[in-house]
Amino acid sequence: MDFNRKAYNKLLEWKSQSQGESAILIEGARRVGKSYLSKRFAEKEYESYVYLDFANIENEIIDLFENETTNLDMFFLKLQTFYGIKLVNRKSCIVFDEVQLYPRARQMIKYLVADGRYDYIETGSLISIKQNVQDIVIPSEEESILLNPLDFEEFLEAIGEKMLADYIKECFEKKTALGAALHRKAMNLFRVYMIVGGMPQAVYKYCETTNLADVHRVKQRILKLYREDISKFAKGYETKVLAIFDEIPSQLTKHEKKFSLASLSKKARFREYEDAFMWLSESKIVNHCFNSTEPTLGINLNVDRLTLKCYMADTGLLIAHAIEDGTVQEEEVLKAIMFDRVGINEGMFMENVVAQMLVASGHKLFFYSRVDKADYHNNIEIDFLIRNRKKICPIEVKSGEYKKHTSIDRFMHKYSDKVGNSYIINLKDVSKEVDIVAIPVYMTFCL
Numbered sequence: 001m002d003f004n005r006k007a008y009n010k011l012l013e014w015k016s017q018s019q020g021e022s023a024i025l026i027e028g029a030r031r032v033g034k035s036y037l038s039k040r041f042a043e044k045e046y047e048s049y050v051y052l053d054f055a056n057i058e059n060e061i062i063d064l065f066e067n068e069t070t071n072l073d074m075f076f077l078k079l080q081t082f083y084g085i086k087l088v089n090r091k092s093c094i095v096f097d098e099v100q101l102y103p104r105a106r107q108m109i110k111y112l113v114a115d116g117r118y119d120y121i122e123t124g125s126l127i128s129i130k131q132n133v134q135d136i137v138i139p140s141e142e143e144s145i146l147l148n149p150l151d152f153e154e155f156l157e158a159i160g161e162k163m164l165a166d167y168i169k170e171c172f173e174k175k176t177a178l179g180a181a182l183h184r185k186a187m188n189l190f191r192v193y194m195i196v197g198g199m200p201q202a203v204y205k206y207c208e209t210t211n212l213a214d215v216h217r218v219k220q221r222i223l224k225l226y227r228e229d230i231s232k233f234a235k236g237y238e239t240k241v242l243a244i245f246d247e248i249p250s251q252l253t254k255h256e257k258k259f260s261l262a263s264l265s266k267k268a269r270f271r272e273y274e275d276a277f278m279w280l281s282e283s284k285i286v287n288h289c290f291n292s293t294e295p296t297l298g299i300n301l302n303v304d305r306l307t308l309k310c311y312m313a314d315t316g317l318l319i320a321h322a323i324e325d326g327t328v329q330e331e332e333v334l335k336a337i338m339f340d341r342v343g344i345n346e347g348m349f350m351e352n353v354v355a356q357m358l359v360a361s362g363h364k365l366f367f368y369s370r371v372d373k374a375d376y377h378n379n380i381e382i383d384f385l386i387r388n389r390k391k392i393c394p395i396e397v398k399s400g401e402y403k404k405h406t407s408i409d410r411f412m413h414k415y416s417d418k419v420g421n422s423y424i425i426n427l428k429d430v431s432k433e434v435d436i437v438a439i440p441v442y443m444t445f446c447l
Contacts, residue, residue: 149198197316219320289365347399391420
């Protein structure tokens, strides 16, 4: 099955603009589709390519890197001979898949790019973890892109609903409703997307069988891989990483969803867990959302990094994780999502999927929390803040019926000169008030 990923266009842009003067590194979590994307791009956009998988590399190729890199003419001659592939000057590509497993190859990028004969695509899971780069010089000739799980637009195209995705974008631009029939259809498909998630293997299994039990088993295998990665790579603090990872579903059931270290240990301090949180973020397993203390254009300059929310990078995996650890019951949560009976536990999935889609659209995640103990009328809780040109856009996520949006009203009043569009993300079709636009959750990818 051929998935069209938005990152493909970023690779096209790199190839056109770079003209061989830089390599491109595709980063992302395990099983997010990095290898597939790199091979598909190399196959379609070049006359020939060589694919090196450092998770399963031949000894002869390792020997080539160890002993022949001072003579690139001989290096390329032996590489072509071994694979039986002719490389063409400025028309061929070499893919370094899972390059973090062999840092020497990544360090060579500097000299390979300077040589100028071919283009180079790298892929890496956990590529930013210190132990994978501590003994090499990271090449400055390396650009990078982040590959996320499929967003809802990509999911719709994968299941043959591209026209619906295009219409959703058109309605967002015009701020008009889809209408009852199409809104119902979009919401039904979005509920499927929440359950399946955006991991390519899970989406493929759904398209193949439409059996959610089969999809759940795929997601369980991915979670098992994540735990194995934590044990293998998070040396020295793997216990803390696992403790945070296993606590995520429980933390997201809370109303405010701020991660409480007290749930791990009464004596826990953030400095003791800081590396563990960073590991999960750099591995792209989770999306962190930090508290912005003063929402301005430099939103990331005024952040309380001790107060954060910890979302799973893929909502389908969050559902599997929550079922696995007993936070929710499988049959109950699937019925609740599919039949629009979203309660407090299921509401955590909706906020998670909004975070997931905002990240896929290139946003960093921030929220705003103000607690006035003297007067609760001054309390403000905004789920997400994003930047749009020179303005800050507050976002509230409503998983059920709502009549008021007090926090957004207070936020708009307090920061009237800094606020742009304000959004309520909910389960209903598009509607507009004077200063607030309410959009259905499936439209989040348009923000």
